Amino acid sequence: MGITERKQREKEEMRERILNAAIDLFLREGYDKTSIRQIADAIEYSPATIYLYFKDKDELFFAIHHRGFEKLFAAMSEAAAEVNPLERLKVIGRVYLKFAIENPEFYDLMFVMRAPMAALKHRTNCGEADCDWQHGRRSYELLVNTIQECINQYLVRIPNAEEGAILAWSVVHGMATLLIRERFAMIELTDPEQKMEAVLDHLIRVMRI
Numbered sequence: 611m612g613i614t615e616r617k618q619r620e621k622e623e624m625r626e627r628i629l630n631a632a633i634d635l636f637l638r639e640g641y642d643k644t645s646i647r648q649i650a651d652a653i654e655y656s657p658a659t660i661y662l663y664f665k666d667k668d669e670l671f672f673a674i675h676h677r678g679f680e681k682l683f684a685a686m687s688e689a690a691a692e693v694n695p696l697e698r699l700k701v702i703g704r705v706y707l708k709f710a711i712e713n714p715e716f717y718d719l720m721f722v723m724r725a726p727m728a729a730l731k732h733r734t735n736c737g738e739a740d741c742d743w744q745h746g747r748r749s750y751e752l753l754v755n756t757i758q759e760c761i762n763q764y765l766v767r768i769p770n771a772e773e774g775a776i777l778a779w780s781v782v783h784g785m786a787t788l789l790i791r792e793r794f795a796m797i798e799l800t801d802p803e804q805k806m807e808a809v810l811d812h813l814i815r816v817m818r819i
Contacts, residue, residue, distance in 0.1 A: 625663050627653045629677070632670050633715055641671065641723065671719075678716035679745035685709050686749050695759035696766070696814065702753055703782045703810045710786035711803070722787055753778065766817040774817065781813055 631652035635644040646667055650657040664670040685705050692698035710717040757778070758771035768774035785806050788794055794802045 624659070628660055628663055628670070629674060633674055633719065636671070636674070636719060636723070637715055641667075646670075674716075674719055676745070678713070678720040679749065681713060681716060682706075682709050682720075683745040683749045686752055689756075690752060695756050695763065696818070698756050699753075699760065699778065699817075700810055700814055702756060703778065703813070704807070706782050707786055707789075707803075707806055707810075710790055714790040717786065717790060721783060722791070750775065750779075760817075764819060767819045768817055778813065778817075781809070785809060 628649065631649050632644070635648055635652060639648070644667070646657045646660050649670075650660050653659075660670075664673065685708070686702065689698055689701040689705050692701050754771050754775045757766065757768065757774040760766040761768065761771055761774075766774065768777070789802055789806070799805060
């Protein structure tokens with residue numbers, strides 16, 4: 611391995627360490643209470659090192675969001691391969707729930723905890739290729755387009771694809787959040803994953819004509 615390749619690998623490894631430390635602190639302390647200095651202390655480097663990779667805490671948080679949505683969209687490729695749009699809708703819900711279960715830390719940061727959404731919104735609208743929240747948009751567009759296909763084929767009774775997407779997302783997000791935050795324990799729900807599969811079936815039946 612040449613010097614250039616080694617330096618690039620070391621840079622990527624350091625960026626990974628910073629992101630992992632930030633994820634841990636954001637979850638334990640909250641975004642507002644976490645400082646760049648705390649993140650630097652966690653990896654045993656100076657704050658100046660962090661600033662070599664991220665200009666501020668908002669940019670670091672955006673990088674975490676971007677990675678989470680990359681992972682989610684990659685998982686959604688399974689759903690995109692389903693030809694039947696009604697069946698695809700169910701697969702999307704199943705994949706989304708599986709993502710939440712297998713990646714609770716990312717899911718928490720992406721969809722649950724309070725965060726500087728104004729800063730994230732500004733970055734997604736900045737018009738630069740490296741700050742485009744493309745994977746998040748593409749995952750949502752897959753859901754909207756799938757429901758639109760269902761509407762075009764007269765498979766569902768919902769007349770507006772975006773409203774249908776919000777309904778489906780709200781239901782599945784609620785189940786995912788209750789599961790990863792262990793709220794189903796409050797009602798002593800047995801086999802919650804099986805119950806979620808049943809709820810997905812009910813959701814499809816409610817939407818069908």
